[in-house]
Amino acid sequence: MAATALPQRSRPADDGVTRLDVIIVGGGFGGMYAVYKFNKLGLKLQAFESGNDVGGVWYWNRYPGARVDLPSIDYSYSFSPEIEQEWTWSEQYAAQPELLRYIDFVAKRLDLRRHFQFNTRVDSAVWDEDRQLWTVKTNRGDTFEAPFCIMATGPLSVPKKPEIEGLDRFKGRLMYAARWPHEPVDFAGKRVGVIGTGSTGIQIVQEVGRQAGELFVFQRTPSFTMPMRNVPIEPEYMAEVKRHYAGIREIARNSAIGGARPLSTRGFFTVTPGQRLALLEDSWNQGGLAMLGTFGDLMINEEANEHVAEFVRGKIGEVVTDPSTAESLKPRGYPIFARRPCLDTGYYETYNLPNVHLMDCLTDPILEATEKGIRTASGETELDILILATGYDGLTGALLAFDVVGRDGRTIQDKWKNGPRSHLGIMLEGFPNLFMTTGPNGPAALANIIRMSENDVDWIADAITHLRKNGLGSIEPSRKIEDDWMELVHALAKNSLINKAKTWWVGANVEGKPQGLTQFIGGFLKYREHCAAAAANGYAGHQIEPVRQAVEV
CATH class of the missing domain: 3.50.50.60 (FAD/NAD(P)-binding domain)
Known part of the structure; x- marks a missing residue:
């Protein structure tokens, strides 16, 4: 008709x-x-x-x-x-x-x-x-x-404005990650603060940490993040993809995630501890979200989830040289992948730089913003630039x-x-x-x-x-x-x-x-x-x- x-x-x-x-x-x-x-x-x-x-x-x-x-x-x-x-x-x-x-x-x-x-x-x-x-x-x-x-x-x-008293008093440059200016921002020689360590904050920290005079990361809830392992796409591989796009799309449409990432139905405790460790190491080395698809019961089996979480905490300890900083970066109190999974390129390594400082707001909470920066329970941190990576409603x-x-x-x-x-x-x-x-x-x-x-x-x-x-x-x-x-x-x-x-x-x-x-x-x-x-x-x-x-x- x-x-x-x-x-x-x-x-x-x-x-x-x-x-x-x-x-x-x-x-x-x-x-x-x-x-x-x-x-x-x-x-x-x-x-x-x-x-x-x-x-x-x-x-x-x-x-x-x-x-x-x-x-x-x-x-x-x-x-x-x-x-x-x-x-x-x-x-x-x-x-x-x-x-x-x-x-x-x-x-x-x-x-x-x-x-x-x-x-x-x-x-x-x-x-x-x-x-x-x-x-x-x-x-x-x-x-x-x-x-x-x-x-x-x-x-x-x-964008969500953080519930921090006094943000309008800050005399430095206040920037929302979700409403970033179109022109380049110069961080050289500046004292920069970042509030928020979700996916956006992680991406900002690993970049700005290499540029700023000093970077202060105000971490309220640490996130689990895994290496992205990003690589250039070679012309030969792109040609293969173009020949097989129809099949790739069909796999994506008929998957649980709408994408072509491998997903296993394997239960965590169906393989031996040695095999589990080998699988986790392999997914860590693959990068991306491979670990999320390695076992099929990670979001319903709390004990299995904690094993994977502890594996990632161990990796943080291997990378971050200062034991106190490494411990503060290790997420606890919630299951891995219960928050949005994050991917990084050198995020944890950034904290080994002498100009990068982790401000653990779980032990030293933010009290207010001031004209000069951020005041926590232990004192004031003066800043030239404050970046709000505080997410969305x-x-x-x-x-x-x-x-x-x-x-x-x-x-x-x-x-x-x-x-x-x-x-x-x-x-x-x-x-x-x-x-x-x-x-x-x-x-x-x-x-x-x-x-x-x-x-x-x-x-x-x-x-x-x-x-x-x-x-x-x-x-x-x-x-x-x-x-x-x-x-x-x-x-x-x-x-x-x-x-x-x-x-x-x-x-x-x-x-x-x-x-x-x-x-x-x-x-x-x-x-x-x-x-x-x-x-x-x-x-x-x-x-x-x-x-x-x-x-x-």
Whole structure:
């Protein structure tokens, strides 16, 4: 059946409102693919991005050492064989400048930028029940209307300001890693402080430590980090990859993580202690996240997890020459991999440099920022530059940052007051025709975000096509299927060791935020199967309404 034209919801022609078929919020990987997909479907669309260009988190994250922690060949689009063949990666783990070049290449190749309005923030999105459309207002004072609204805002887009008193008093240069300036920063001869030692902080420390006059690392929670072992991609290998991209992508789509990294079903205690040690040594030498896939029960068997954690602590002790510093760098009190796994290139070695100082905030907590620097319980550290690598209000922060109002005036803040809930991390009961990519109740931060973005956009496109072909006006999950999904999410999460760490994965990094593991941890392949089942039989179980008559205003 041919697709029917979208019905016109009547308003006066001179009311200043721009009428569209689809509104897309966000210019990262998900938003870019959504623009491509819906343009190919022939829909009139407009995308909004608060930054000055496409790229999402990679547009903003320009800090020293910024680099992807998944292999470049995995962390790239799969929907276009032409782009796969035309683009060549230079490193196994691409640095931020190369990622931006790739994003620019895709945007130019597909002519995506003409569909974006940059430097624009969406202030509100309100559902009009009678006219079955979303009214979106921007910070520029413009109003747009469309039946469908897609939130491609991503899990990491709202930087989190640390709860440190007096930051506004600091007279030196204050810098957020997540909003890094576009021009180079000179650290030579400067006293630099870094607060935060997650993935971002680790990447900054290992770079700035070699440049700064002195570097002071304020560590509140030590992270487990493993060697990246990054290498250049040789032309012969890249040629092999290009010949076999189709198979590589198929492996990724049918894996638990959405990528080609090996995963074992081997239980930790099914092999002898000597064999376990050999396997751990091998994964350490391989680098990357190989260790995470070496045993299949590390996130459910606490004793097995502690064995692996102790192995990594031993490696820290081998590298860091000062015993006291090494001990402070060893994470304790939470399972390895329960926080986001980090990769590094010489992070622990950085602490052997005479100009680098670890400030252990577990034993000497930060009290406040001062005009001159940071005051801890033991005294004041004077700084010229203070870098905040304190992360994001993850998973839900972007959507909660503006007004999203669904049926009967219900807000998303209301719906999520006890934690995020949705169906598949894609749709929300009470919010017809509102879609999310990489939402908080899907695999979100636990799988390859580009594979997830492609999956979610394709699912959304199929749902919208179904409505158009059948003359239908709106779709949303019923309360029952949303409840059933959330029951599954919570049941799977119950036994995961991820719950034993206070991280942004469970909302613990933002004061007052509801806490709990709300991501689907059943793996990317199972998630895809659930998505397919939800679309089967004409989206059975969803609340679908016919197109209403146009309402004159």
